[in-house]
Amino acid sequence: MAKHIEPGMRVALPVDYAGVSMAMTRPIIEHGAGDLDLVCVPTGGLQVDQLVGAGLVRSVETSAVSLGEAGGAPRFNAAVKEGAIRLKDATCPAIHAGLMAAQKGSPFMPLRGLIGTDLLRHRDDWRVVDNPLADGGDPIVLIPAIKPDVTIFHVPMADRFGNVWIGRRRELAAMAYASQLVLVTVERIVEENLLADEMTAAGVLPALYVTAVALAPKGAWPYGLWGEYPTDSAEIARYAKAARTADGFAAYMGQAQMESA
Amino acid sequence: MAKHIEPGMRVALPVDYAGVSMAMTRPIIEHGAGDLDLVCVPTGGLQVDQLVGAGLVRSVETSAVSLGEAGGAPRFNAAVKEGAIRLKDATCPAIHAGLMAAQKGSPFMPLRGLIGTDLLRHRDDWRVVDNPLADGGDPIVLIPAIKPDVTIFHVPMADRFGNVWIGRRRELAAMAYASQLVLVTVERIVEENLLADEMTAAGVLPALYVTAVALAPKGAWPYGLWGEYPTDSAEIARYAKAARTADGFAAYMGQAQMESA
């Protein structure tokens, strides 16, 4: 599926616990399309760090990047220090607001908060206006629509018709609604139509929004997948240690590649 | 549960096929709190017509009111002709936008379309501004937040903990998020926690948003309930015919009251 990704694309990726398609990370790196603008929904971790480490990333819009209990994201932090990537520091609800604007076909969404922050000072795409519905004053920030070219995530299942079960991780639907392309890896593909039963339908992202689905058992590993398997904290810690240096990162990625071959 | 309803409250009611709590209609009428401002999400039918016919309604914000195949809503249409209720004619996505603004804690949401309509001309609460993110011009409508005092709907089930299963009728969640009070009738109450399993959890409105739940088997009748039972079109047609006159309406409601007694 990595062939859908072209240089310069804006790529939306989900938060650690929502269903990260780690299975797609290596194919994306091998495919090699660079100058990517990542949008973390609303924060990033291992996948972002590895794409940055592989040199494919031009900018990162995010509310945070870290490896959780394993500490800071080493290649991301190094790239920040070197000025190798452009940062668009945000706050979680601003990323959700930008996606919601795209979902609604609106040019922007208003968001409370933010005024007086250095986030706002460094974002020339955000705009402060006086609330037109107030009697005067009442400044409020407008967040422009975030329209990713492609969204990539991993979930437990899809059906043969391309319907994808996202359960209660509805940010995955929000990302898909806002995106041109939606690439999904899954633990399993089921025979029955997930929309045919109201119980399963409640957690479905309909095929209408899905570009491609691929089978990838344990596809979130070393992240966990809700309702399926826990996070492999030891492996993330092993990565965190290895990736402290560019050489260590290259060695880790090369080794993992050999293991997967 | 009707005791929660006080005179002058703003009451949000769902569209016919999403889960109308018809079981609550008569208790509300008997309770008698009037001067209600109804918000139909996004359109209204039998319940709206009966509340209007009972004289409890001060205004109706809606994208449409009708009895579907049974034709126009007789008491609503009569009240319009008499000028007995104030109309806030809207369009479906404007109602959704207003609720979304309340859900997000934002004062307004922008919405495309609407410019040049007589809907806009008659709505002094909607505001047209030039899109602040454009280079100039580009008028766009801002819809103020809709914050109902109370939302009332009917769904297949709730659990003992107050979690309510709304399936894919997510407008019910949107209404609840935006409301102070949320009154729900259900076909059945189950023992197990609906949030404990990812499959059921995907369709749950959490107890956090729910004020009260009451058991009301066939509680949407004569409307149908998705996944449960179909609409009783003959009964709706019977109402439509009876309610052509105020006397016929009173007779219908009185008869139904005796039947339920």
Place this chain on the structure above:
Amino acid sequence: MAEVLPREVLICTIARLLDGVRHVAVGASSPIPAAGAMLLRAMKEAEGAVGPRISILGSVEHNFFTNGSAELFDCAGQGRIDAFFLGGGQIDGFGNVNLVGAGDYPRSSVRWPGSFGSAYLYFVVPRVILFREEHTPRVFVEKVDFISAPGVSPDGVFRSGGPIALLTGKALFRFDKTRPGFELESVHPGHDLAEIKEATGFRFAHDAEPRQTALPGRATLDLLRGRVFDELAETYPEFAAQMRRELGTVDA
């Protein structure tokens, strides 16, 4: 040429107007537009091509949405809906649609249900087909009493959609947004220009001798009366049964 029912002409005309769309939304109480969309899908698939996706609104059985009643409008705003149908208590020569009521608003002498999503969808769905079988001066007026949705918008107003055609029980009109106004494209069998002029309350452009609306060929009719009516029967059982009753008469 096989004998063709008037509603079959409408269905086949709609299939033609929809040619090329990827996704069309139709109302739960709109069997003729739905049949047109289903016919197009059947024709495409018979050619080995991909047919349009069809979303039937308000149907529990054919509900392909999972985000409540807002999803249709979101989907349209995202540019994922290419075609939609709109009726109207009144439609005027500028493509303005009135779904609210006749007479002075708000105390309309005749109140219709309301504008539904028209005030948004008319702006953002590229191919809106105005469809109303009743072709009378009561419906097709010079100027609507209330604009639920305007046919055209001034320059500078965001608008990616709008009307492309008006289909009635008597004729097919094309909408020219530059004039703006309607142009008679063709007249259905059994009707003529004089009758249409009399039945239409607004002025419209037309040839001196307008064409007749194209009739479907044998292959199209077979698809329609076979596969399409079968599909239609799942969602619109009464309409499908009625069409088949009428065809029984025709065939006899």
Place this chain on the structure above:
Amino acid sequence: MAEVLPREVLICTIARLLDGVRHVAVGASSPIPAAGAMLLRAMKEAEGAVGPRISILGSVEHNFFTNGSAELFDCAGQGRIDAFFLGGGQIDGFGNVNLVGAGDYPRSSVRWPGSFGSAYLYFVVPRVILFREEHTPRVFVEKVDFISAPGVSPDGVFRSGGPIALLTGKALFRFDKTRPGFELESVHPGHDLAEIKEATGFRFAHDAEPRQTALPGRATLDLLRGRVFDELAETYPEFAAQMRRELGTVDA
């Protein structure tokens, strides 16, 4: 008086600061705030009152939300979250919080993860408790290098929330938004004013002889070491186990 662990003092102080809230949200990696909230719930329920609702974020097992990661912020915007905790790489005397990095932005010499939801939640959650165990001049600075979220806002800026207190491993401060600034409320056992002044990079108001932070009574400690540590063990097993190991030492 029973012997009390320093972290037990923190937990009991947090329970006191939360008194009266209906709904508190805590992070998945914040066992001490979670323990404080759970202790308050246990105390309320022991009195026969209704305890606060506790939402643990990012936890799969204790996820009471069903609308994705946006729901917490929506919920806060609706006024349904009364209390929240915020840490920070740097916190200054005006209540400004920096979660982004030290040095010149964007090429920070030390980069922290980022602002998360602070730039919104700090504005709309009525009772934000700043909590950072490490009490050093590196953390508590005169002026933060980057404002992720400001302690106060000018008149006319919509703000229904903000900091009410700062709790560290050494002391508890109250935040006075009118000055604005912090005021030393009490000093934890084993620490004193001189030490706290040295460890704090910003100026703060204080009594000449500040009080000691109140210690929990026997009943509270029993609740904490019983029911609360049991509940805590479900979500924060390592933390609960460590506390119990330390208590083993204390009890021995």
